Amino acid sequence: xxxxxxxxxxxxxxxxxxxxxxxxxxxxxxxxxxxxxxxxxxxxxxxxxxxxxxxxxxxxxxxxxxxxxxxxxxxxxxxxxxxxxxxxxxxxxxxxxxxxxxxxxxxxxxxxxxxxxxxxxxxxxxxxxxxxxxxxxxxxxxxxxxxxxxxxxxxxxxxxxxxxxxxxxxxxxxxxxxxxxxxxxxxxxxxxxxxxxxxxxxxxxxxxxxxxxxxxxxxxxxxxxxxxxxxxxxxxxxxxxxxxxxxxxxxxxxxxxxxxxxxxxxxxxxxxxxxxxxxxxxxxxxxxxxxxxxxxxxxxxxxxxxxxxxxxxxxxxxxxxxxxxxxxxxxxxxxxxxxxxxxxxxxxxxxxxxxxxxxxxxxxxxxxxxxxxxxxxxxxxxxxxxxxxxxxxxxxxxxxxxxxxxxxxxxxxxxxxxxxxxxxxxxxxxxxxxxxxxxxxxxxxxxxxxxxxxxxxxxxxxxxxxxxxxxxxxxxxxxxxxxxxxxxxxxxxxxxxxxxxxxxxxxxxxxxxxxxxxxxxxxxxxxxxxxxxxxxxxxxxxxxxxxxxxxxxxxxxxxxxxxxxxxxxxxxxxxxxxxxxxxxxxxxxxxxxxxxxxxxxxxxxxxxxxxxxxxxxxxxxxxxxxxxxxxxxxxxxxxxxxxxxxxxxxxxxxxxxxxxxxxxxxxxxxxxxxxxxxxxxxxxxxxxxxxxxxxxxxxxxxxxx
Ligand code: ADP
Ligand code: MG
Numbered sequence: 165x166x167x168x169x170x171x172x173x174x175x176x177x178x179x180x181x182x183x184x185x186x187x188x189x190x191x192x193x194x195x196x197x198x199x200x201x202x203x204x205x206x207x208x209x210x211x212x213x214x215x216x217x218x219x220x221x222x223x224x225x226x227x228x229x230x231x232x233x234x235x236x237x238x239x240x241x242x243x244x245x246x247x248x249x250x251x252x253x254x255x256x257x258x259x260x261x262x263x264x265x266x267x268x269x270x271x272x273x274x275x276x277x278x279x280x281x282x283x284x285x286x287x288x289x290x291x292x293x294x295x296x297x298x299x300x301x302x303x304x305x306x307x308x309x310x311x312x313x314x315x316x317x318x319x320x321x322x323x324x325x326x327x328x329x330x331x332x333x334x335x336x337x338x339x340x341x342x343x344x345x346x347x348x349x350x351x352x353x354x355x356x357x358x359x360x361x362x363x364x365x366x367x368x369x370x371x372x373x374x375x376x377x378x379x380x381x382x383x384x385x386x387x388x389x390x391x392x393x394x395x396x397x398x399x400x401x402x403x404x405x406x407x408x409x410x411x412x413x414x415x416x417x418x419x420x421x422x423x424x425x426x427x428x429x430x431x432x433x434x435x436x437x438x439x440x441x442x443x444x445x446x447x448x449x450x451x452x453x454x455x456x457x458x459x460x461x462x463x464x465x466x467x468x469x470x471x472x473x474x475x476x477x478x479x480x481x482x483x484x485x486x487x488x489x490x491x492x493x494x495x496x497x498x499x500x501x502x503x504x505x506x507x508x509x510x511x512x513x514x515x516x517x518x519x520x521x522x523x524x525x526x527x528x529x530x531x532x533x534x535x536x537x538x539x540x541x542x543x544x545x546x547x548x549x550x551x552x553x554x555x556x557x558x559x560x561x562x563x564x565x566x567x568x569x570x571x572x573x574x575x576x577x578x579x580x581x582x583x584x585x586x587x588x589x590x591x592x593x594x595x596x597x598x599x600x601x602x603x604x605x606x607x608x609x610x611x612x613x614x615x616x617x618x619x620x621x622x623x624x625x626x627x628x629x630x631x632x633x634x635x636x637x638x639x640x641x642x643x644x645x646x647x648x649x650x651x652x653x654x655x656x657x658x659x660x661x662x663x664x665x666x667x668x669x670x671x672x673x674x675x676x677x678x679x680x681x682x683x684x685x686x687x688x689x690x691x692x693x694x695x696x697x698x699x700x701x702x703x704x705x706x707x708x709x710x711x712x713x714x715x716x717x718x719x720x721x722x723x724x725x726x727x728x729x730x731x732x733x734x735x736x737x738x739x740x741x742x743x744x745x746x747x748x749x750x751x752x753x754x755x756x757x758x759x760x761x762x763x764x765x766x767x768x769x770x771x772x773x774x775x776x777x778x779x780x781x782x783x784x785x786x787x788x789x790x791x792x793x794x795x796x797x798x799x800x801x802x803x804x805x806x807x808x809x810x811x812x813x814x815x816x817x818x819x820x821x822x823x824x825x826x827x828x829x830x831x832x833x834x835x836x837x838x839x840x841x842x843x844x845x846x847x848x849x850x851x852x853x854x855x856x857x858x859x860x861x862x863x864x865x866x867x868x869x
Pocket of ligand 1 (some may be wrong): 192193194195196197198199200231232233234415432451452453454455456579
């Protein structure tokens with residue numbers, strides 16, 4: 165099958181162009197073979213001969229795993245040998261690996277320890293049209309790398325829809341190869357108006373197709389996992405109730421990012437004869453994964469998008485309209501094997517007038533703390549965060565927001581220079597708040613607990629369902645939830661207790677079923693915890709208290725140490741209880757009124773008494789601003805952070821006294837004298853040279869007269 169893919173027909177042209185140019189942009193329809201074939205072509209044509217690997221980045225973990233498995237299968241090798249993948253907390257590569265699929269975040273992390281990426285002869289930035297934050301940063305880094313490694317390094321940027329000219333211009337006019345697709349015509353059927361419930365409409369249309377239209381799979385785009393689950397069960401229910409023999413058999417598959425791998429692969433096996441498949445997917449099926457056999461597409465016109473607002477520090481998870489580019493991609497999924505149909509659940513006017521041309525790049529809707537920390541810790545001499553070469557620059561506001569966050573948790577000093585703590589933080593594959601917590605916990609002697617909390621938070625959905633079930637039970641009957649309650653200190657402590665109890669139960673999976681925890685997520689947490697503990701032992705200076713087991717637990721009934729470490733890590737995520745009010749106010753450089761999320765165990769504490777100070781993992785704006793994952797802290801720990809805040813000067817943080825100027829080059833940092841001694845901003849040498857310059861100008865003017 166691979167030989168029929170459009171990319172393969174272009175092999176000669178591709179190899180010839182790559183041979184002559186350090187950077188090549190390749191644009192081809194989704195399903196043309198960019199992700200699975202390019203790496204194999206370059207491997208066959210000798211690009212891995214001299215020992216270098218081919219890296220292929222993917223913005224999505226699922227895609228990295230699924231595509232690498234496919235390539236291993238096509239090459240007849242076992243995954244992890246010649247072909248492997250690496251995603252956060254999972255590395256399936258070996259010394260044999262020549263083609264390595266990895267998330268863009270993983271490649272960024274690798275470049276921290278090896279800025280030249282010398283282990284790779286080729287880097288393919290795949291799915292560049294997704295404009296993920298990390299791919300955007302990689303674009304900037306590649307631009308530098310091709311200059312320094314010009315002779316033995318090739319960069320390919322591939323995309324289904326990307327504005328090729330823009331990227332080509334970014335790389336000083338590199339060639340663009342267009343691989344023509346083999347799309348069949350797709351008939352677009354618009355709705356007269358937006359339906360009240362896109363779920364109900366999709367359901368109706370899907371069943372209608374099933375009963376009346378010729379064979380062909382149906383791909384339905386939903387906005388998220390919840391809706392997908394609902395849709396899958398409704399579809400199954402309705403299909404069951406159809407008269408036997410009235411239409412062909414049917415299979416319903418969900419497809420989204422948090423699906424276990426064995427469920428994901430199912431989508432790729434073709435339908436059995438005389439059977440129609442319904443694939444209910446997120447926008448992951450737009451371009452990342454191609455499912456063969458689709459003839460009908462149902463497009464709600466919506467996508468769930470996470471957005472960060474730097475002026476409030478708040479996230480929102482909004483269902484927003486897709487862009488025209490996305491709509492066309494979705495439509496294209498119907499025409500891969502024969503002419504198809506796309507049911508657009510919106511009027512043509514909405515498509516033409518309301519949809520944006522293209523999706524807003526992630527860099528313009530994310531918190532940049534992690535990214536700025538990363539850029540600051542790169543060992544690249546002339547990197548300048550505020551002037552970094554971005555394809556589309558983020559707003560100054562969000563860069564400054566990132567600098568403030570990093571300062572409050574000690575990753576950078578008051579002059580915007582990376583600190584020792586910051587350097588260690590960058591090496592941990594965690595968000596800045598959690599890496600800071602681990603470092604503090606190590607000093608306080610509660611690292612073991614902090615590792616658990618960080619691991620549990622990294623396995624996102626661990627307690628999600630258990631918590632809501634617990635709540636439901638509480639409401640319905642008075643049978644108490646079996647989950648530990650965080651001893652009233654909050655959600656982080658609850659997460660910790662769940663894991664500790666599981667440890668006490670010798671990691672018995674049955675124990676998890678008993679408290680309705682998701683087994684898979686808990687196993688994942690356990691694995692993540694182990695990896696984090698290995699990483700921190702490698703990088704942390706001084707004694708590391710990982711092995712101490714749970715001994716702290718008994719002596720530390722109020723979890724004081726771990727809460728204190730959390731307070732340090734969440735230095736920018738503090739809130740103070742409002743007097744005469746059931747809510748909180750965020751502390752920091754912006755003040756917001758917020759509430760504890762109803763799912764929190766903090767709220768269910770005795771008679772509505774809430775602690776005066778809390779830290780939160782996330783601020784999310786749903787029906788109103790909520791703190792999610794909350795932990796009680798003490799006033800005494802908050803005060804030093806507030807003091808720090810008073811000293812904060814954003815001009816200095818961005819590394820200069822002149823706001824239009826960028827940050828201090830990283831390299832200078834090491835040579836700079838320690839500022840604590842005299843506390844003044846400009847070093848004496850600076851002042852001296854300014855006076856000297858002024859004197860020279862004066863003398864020059866005088867001489868002219
Ligand atoms: P592109 O990256 O250009 O969108 P891909 O290389 O991902 O295209 O896909 C090329 C072909 O390989 C498609 O027909 C797709 O169905 C098939 N394919 C990709 N991944 C898998 C997989 N895991 N299992 C089966 N087929 C796959
Ligand atoms: Mg692809």
